[in-house]
Amino acid sequence: MTALDLHADPVTLTAALVDIASESHDEAVIADAVEAALRTQAPGFEVVRNGDAVLARTNLGRPSRVILAGHLDTVPIADNVPSTRALLDGAEVMYGCGTADMKSGDAVFLHLAATIAEPVHDITLIMYDCEEIAAKFNGLGRIERELPEWLRGDVAVLGEPSDGWIEAGCQGTLRMRVRTKGTRAHSARSWLGDNAIHRLAPILTRLSEYSARSVDIDGCVYREGLSAVRIEGGVAGNVIPDAAELDVNFRFAPDRSIDEATEHVLEVFAGLDAEIERTDAASGALPGLSAPAAADLIAAAGGEVRAKYGWTDVARFAALGIPAVNYGPGDPNLAHKRDEHVRIDRIIDAERVLRGYLTA
Structure with missing residues (x-):
């Protein structure tokens, strides 16, 4: 089994996740690795496996609960695995299938789960399968049917690529x-x-x-x-x-x-x-930015918020009455491309913002 070090910096963890091929319907290897890492490196979390989705949550009695959700699957690989790093227009970037959509976001979430000892919110982590294909296969839909209590929270953050912006709701x-x-x-x-x-x-x-x-x-x-x-x-x-x-x-x-x-x-x-x-x-998803937990997240991100163009799984949370936003290091315009890549500084910034939000 591939071993993941969740305590490694999220840039290194992004590369490790990208290097595990995980096209839709073929996420078992990466799900095994994520499950094993959470069970051994995030002792404060209850961990559950559902198909090729891995769920983990704290039960610390905090007054609010934040859901961090990300899909583990990618579109078909286009000769872009394993990951590589290079300079592009003066910035260091990481190339590889899933770097933007959305293993860099997954890496940030997993790293935070393993390294934050005393969050101010209870945290639910959902790493799910089959987002990139027909909705009937989407792991979040299966979780909603089989484990609905895991989708309860005060705000949901999806690590979908948003180029470091909070993109609220969706069309x-x-x-x-x-x-x-x-x-x-x-x-x-x-x-x-x-x-x-x-x-x-x-x-x-x-x-x-x-x-x-x-x-x-x-x-x-x-x-x-x-x-x-x-x-x-x-x-x-x-x-x-x-x-x-x-x-x-x-x-x-x-x-x-x-x-x-x-x-x-x-x-x-x-x-x-x-x-x-x-x-x-x-259905689309209303931004729900007036909810206290969502407002705190926007403040932590410096108030940089915009509408989400396109449909994402935030709509599933909105249908459950949970305010949800997209926030990830990747650039949505690079998703699914042969030269898909993510800026290293965007990964570092996302980790910093979310750490501040979860601990302040």
């Missing part, structure tokens, strides 16, 4: 499929048919003319977006197509529910000759 996401129908004909006699692809034109016009809303919630500005993301149609090079379809993705501010977001998209396309079906949806 909701909605996918709609728009279908048009026509009449098939030979393209040499196109007037005998009705081109289903051409029928998508007014729908695309509505999208190109769409004016996105921005909304300020708790000082975080969420900008919405409605975009075509896939188009399909056509039979052959000499056939007028009788069917076409378009997938539309709506990223909506967390003040809308899924039903409200759906109704908005239907209003955008009102009066057009098309069938519209909702194919996927996930």
Whole structure:
């Protein structure tokens, strides 16, 4: 078994985690290593294994509980394991799959769990599996079903890459499929048919003319977006197509529910000759920054907070009534890239900020 030293500095621990390959559905080795390290190096923690997720918590009777959550899995490796270090634009960085998303965040959490003897909050640590693939496999969902008491707390911090900012809440996401129908004909006699692809034109016009809303919630500005993301149609090079379809993705501010977001998209396309079906949806998460535990975290980070663009598992905690933020050393723009990397100073800063928050 690979041994992890949780007392090593979080930069060294990041490299150790990155060097353990852990693509989704293949997290057993890294989960074994994390479990063994927590059981032997964090004596104040109760430790539980659930599938390939590892959970640990203190029970010190503190007045509040902070959840530190991070996923152990990565996207498929792209010739970028093991980790390497180099200088980039004058800053020292670490390259490797998962450096930004999100093993640097995991390393900070694990290091703090092993090295803080007297936290001012009780701490729950959740290192889970299968975040990078379909939601039905997500380890947090399994934990919610099987061990719901482990997801109780006053604030949740996800180590998702945020480039050292606190990114509060998250957008909701909605996918709609728009279908048009026509009449098939030979393209040499196109007037005998009705081109289903051409029928998508007014729908695309509505999208190109769409004016996105921005909304300020708790000082975080969420900008919405409605975009075509896939188009399909056509039979052959000499056939007028009788069917076409378009997938539309709506990223909506967390003040809308899924039903409200759906109704908005239907209003955008009102009066057009098309069938519209909702194919996927996930609620957003309100920032919840007025909660005392969340406000203390923002103060510890120097007040640097912004809206989260994209969907993350903070939405799962928000649905449970727990304020949740994303805070990790990685740059979200580097996640999943072949040259994925994290700045060393960002790891050091994240450890410093969270140590101050958990001990002040």
